[in-house]
Amino acid sequence: MEREKSTHPAVMTSIEDSPVPRKISPIDEIWTNAHSLKTATTFLKDRSDSHTPLHLQNFVSGDFTPTVSSSAGSWIDSFNPKTGALFAKVPCTQPDDVEAAVQAAKAAFPAWAKTSRVERSQYLQRISDLIKLDREKFAVWESIDQGKTLERARIEVDRAVANFSYFATYILHEQTAARMIDGVALTYEHRSPAGVFALISPWNMPLYLLTWKLAPCLAFGCTAVAKPSEITSMSAFLLGRVFQEAGLPRGVINIIFGDGPTTGAALVASPLVNGVSFTGGTETGIAIRQATAAQIGKHLSLELGGKNPTLVFSDSMLPEHRDRTIRIAASAAFENQGEICLCGSRIYVEKTMYDDFVRHFTDYVAKTYVLGQTVGAVASLQHYNKIRGYLQLAAKDGATFNLGGVPAALLPPDDDDITVISNSEERGYWIPPTTLTNVPLDSLVLKDEIFGPVVTISSFQDEQEAVSLANDSEYGLAAVLLTADGARMRRVGEQLEAGMVWVNSWLVRELGTPFGGMKNSGTGREGGDSSRDVFTVVRTMHLPSF
Incomplete structure (x- = not known):
């Protein structure tokens, strides 16, 4: 795919487009200076020499923005697992900023929900193509940020590409059910987007598991506030740039950073959030169920621990x-x-x-x-x-x-x-x-x-x-x-x-199959029709036969 010049305002003000010198934003620095492991290492060494770790920014309403709170306690240190050294600071987004991101998603929902399936499919495929185009960049930062090998990171970037590509085509061939009550009525299932979602992903496979939530959320007409783990925030940060280049409407996807007790808790509990898709530890899953117990209509999909x-x-x-x-x-x-x-x-x-x-x-x-x-x-x-x-x-x-x-x-x-x-x-x-x-x-x-x-x-x-x-x-x-x-x-x-049994194999998956566990490993399933159940609401229509 040949990258076209974006018309998004945040991208138009990049270094080469700016008529006057200005301070380079964190996303511009990473995007332009770290295309390979060698350049990323050099980039980090240069910042080490100047004692200036990267400061990540939230992505809200289509722009990278600093959080309102800038006190010392509102930053989380992010360390390179392979060296044990600090290389970035991640904002610990406070409740007021969380609510602002939720409001942005809420404002974007009506228009996005009415966007045609064909148009949503085109956005998803464009995002898939852009991630594929920058496969190595995503893999390098995933390896640095999470500690995994570069080869393993490449595999997971490829799966992220597949997530968007799969749901881009799924929604073009979706089926529904119709039934006859003989001589009385025709009934059929009608689905509509469920609303604003909190998408919370873990630190072990940051890009892959976040996109496993983002892709169906977009495909089925929902908007979201995504929160990656504070331990591994870099690939989610890079995704914001991809959404800009894809021209995704403002507020449809917002990405905020922070820990569970401060940022995650505020996000999950917001009354404007209609659903939560969470992957992580069982204890946190229990806390989410408790925090949302009074919000009966809130959709919950919890993929938790395993032994x-x-x-x-x-x-x-x-x-x-x-x-x-x-x-x-x-x-x-x-x-x-x-x-x-x-x-x-x-x-x-x-x-x-x-x-x-x-x-x-x-x-x-x-x-x-x-x-x-x-x-x-x-x-x-x-x-x-x-x-x-x-x-x-x-x-x-x-x-x-x-x-x-x-x-x-x-x-x-x-x-x-x-x-x-x-x-x-x-x-x-x-x-x-x-x-x-x-x-x-x-x-x-x-x-x-x-x-x-x-x-x-x-x-x-x-x-x-x-x-x-x-x-x-x-x-x-x-x-x-x-x-x-x-x-x-x-x-x-x-x-x-x-929930999943592999015979003479392991970790092979068709993306339409239900993904999830039994007992304390979670509730709900995602993938194909199961993801549709998470991100949509169904009503049964009855049309009389006379």
Whole structure:
């Protein structure tokens, strides 16, 4: 796609268009100076030398704007996970500014809701094309901001492109239902946009999971205020520029930054917000339900935590299947440093092949998942300390570390010691892939969502015990079933208490399939028709036959 010159006022005042010198905005600096990992690194080094971290800005009504409050407490430090050094400051948007963004979305809703499907489709496809055009730029900043490898970041940018492209075409071929009451009436379902949405996304896959919400929200005629995680705000910041270049009407999508207790709470509780789509921790999901309990009509879609099982049956370890089994189990455990809600962090292996699996799995992981090459840094110091705490508990519980160990303690930097970017990785949040055996069944290491490069390997005797162990969790998001027995695929798979079950595969998705979990892993589904249910309201029309 060839980029055309935008007519948006905020873009027209870029450096090359401005007739007089002016201060370069943060978005202009990033957009023009960081097209590759090399240029981004140089850009950050230059800012380090001048001790000037980036200051992100909210995107409201089509413009990047500073928040009204500018006190010291209204900024959140954002650190580079690979170095542990400060590189940006994120506004902690206060309730008044949150409400201003909601008002902007509310004002934009009537016109956007009446926009034709064809026109909405064209906007979505334009956004998809623009992200694809700047694929490397988004991947570079996603890698810097979240800690993931550049290759993993590229995959997630491609999925963001697909999100907009999918819903751009979905709304052109949408179907509805009509029914006859014989001799009395024709009934049909009529859907309309639900209104203003709060779209809150997590830090583990920032661009991919935010666009998974933004695309259907736009497609079905809703407007939104989006809030990414304060830990990983950069790709959402860049998205604002894409929306400008796409010519998206002002106020249709607004992006604000901040933490959960201040910014997120104010956004969710606003009476002008008609729905909430949230991906994140179960505790926060519970808080959202409590905060909106009195707002019965508010749509809620909550994709929460997971402690997902991988079941390995002995037939999947026969020579003709073994390589595939090991590869799938390992990727489900360690992709994106295990920081994917769908990761299979509890592996259960049929006892007859247990020792064989542990040996081959350990060798494969050691060769394939290498820290700093195919495994990135975990997202934050807080998360590093959380994972480290569980590994200390594993050692205390007598678990065997087949790979990895308890990482070194990292202390937060003193205020005087914070630098914009460091040249050393010694202070980065690096945790090597860790495989644990002999973990007691009642250990919190087996119960709690660690959300890092840590996997436990336990054994089972038969199908009944395998299903019992897999379902022995408060969560029910996903499960992986590895077997060569076709009958077992259904017999066991249909007993697993998980919203998504992968058989001899993992993380493959058709975007129309329902996405979501059972039990404490959330409520609601998204994807295709399920996303339509989230972002629209349905009324049943009755037309008399006489």
